[in-house]
Amino acid sequence: MNDSQRLLDKVAIVTGASSGIGAAIAQAFAREGAKLGLSGREETRLTDVAKRIESDGGAAHILAHDLAADEEPARLVKEAIEAFGQLDVVVHSAGLFEPQPFLETSLESFDRQFALNVRAGFLLAQAAVPHLSEGASLVFIGSIAGHVAFRNSVAYCGTKGAVELMTKALCTELAPLGIRVNALAPGNIRTAMNEPFRAEPGYEDGVNDLTPAGRFGEPEEIAEAAVFLASDAASFVHGSSLLVDGGWTAW
Numbered sequence: 548m549n550d551s552q553r554l555l556d557k558v559a560i561v562t563g564a565s566s567g568i569g570a571a572i573a574q575a576f577a578r579e580g581a582k583l584g585l586s587g588r589e590e591t592r593l594t595d596v597a598k599r600i601e602s603d604g605g606a607a608h609i610l611a612h613d614l615a616a617d618e619e620p621a622r623l624v625k626e627a628i629e630a631f632g633q634l635d636v637v638v639h640s641a642g643l644f645e646p647q648p649f650l651e652t653s654l655e656s657f658d659r660q661f662a663l664n665v666r667a668g669f670l671l672a673q674a675a676v677p678h679l680s681e682g683a684s685l686v687f688i689g690s691i692a693g694h695v696a697f698r699n700s701v702a703y704c705g706t707k708g709a710v711e712l713m714t715k716a717l718c719t720e721l722a723p724l725g726i727r728v729n730a731l732a733p734g735n736i737r738t739a740m741n742e743p744f745r746a747e748p749g750y751e752d753g754v755n756d757l758t759p760a761g762r763f764g765e766p767e768e769i770a771e772a773a774v775f776l777a778s779d780a781a782s783f784v785h786g787s788s789l790l791v792d793g794g795w796t797a798w
């Protein structure tokens with residue numbers, strides 16, 4: 548636990564909490580005093596994250612499920628509220644990245660990416676909002692691919708572009724209630740999502756060359772930005788997209 552406790556007494560749901568960015572966000576939130584509802588498909592990996600949170604003095608409830616099934620976002624909200632009695636922060640980090648050249652992208656792949664990256668986030672917000680009150684915060688994990696084109700990623704860019712504009716549109720409805728809605732757009736971050744590509748010779752050097760900071764980011768660097776967006780320090784930050792990308796989109 549941190550002394551600062553920037554999320555003390557808050558209850559947060561984090562999707563994609565079993566891995567990468569979501570796992571780092573969940574652990575950072577717990578260190579800041581939040582109680583966590585953790586979502587992912589794999590129970591073993593979620594349990595590992597929950598154990599790390601609990602051994603650090605925090606509290607976590609896990610739900611292993613396929614978030615892309617339409618009834619599951621609402622079940623996640625219900626279980627978190629049953630476990631902790633309230634809901635203050637929602638982070639949708641679960642995501643799927645299936646890069647393919649445009650003409651080789653199947654409709655199944657297009658639908659899979661939209662179902663998790665966009666539709667599940669929409670349903671999660673719809674289930675959560677009736678339980679949120681003034682000071683609550685929704686954070687959608689977008690991507691640089693929602694700001695600029697990403698090679699061989701028409702469907703994925705479509706999902707992340709949708710996340711950006713859904714964030715702004717939802718902000719206009721919820722800001723009057725004192726509920727903040729923001730996107731957090733990572734650049735290339737060292738997680739399981741890009742592990743297969745990083746294994747290819749030259750891939751990592753190529754990305755580093757295109758990144759002004761000259762390196763991949765770490766999940767913990769995204770988690771710090773998520774803590775800021777979820778905390779009262781961001782009290783006037785509504786409908787924004789916070790790029791944490793080592794300068795990728797600055798060229």
Ligand SMILES: NC(=O)c1ccc[n+]([C@@H]2O[C@H](COP(=O)([O-])OP(=O)(O)OC[C@H]3O[C@@H](n4cnc5c(N)ncnc54)[C@H](OP(=O)(O)O)[C@@H]3O)[C@@H](O)[C@H]2O)c1
Nearest residue numbers: 563565566567568587588589614641642690735736738740
């Ligand atoms: N890594 C990057 O460079 C990068 C850059 C920009 C944006 N992002 C975005 O950041 C977010 C997190 O990505 P990451 O890099 O942390 O990827 P990751 O390590 O692959 O994690 C993805 C998470 O999503 C969960 N998930 C996948 N399918 C699911 C489903 N159907 N139902 C429930 N959970 C599901 C996974 O859990 P299970 O495997 O246990 O189901 C895992 O926890 C994504 O939205 C991604 O688009 C990543």
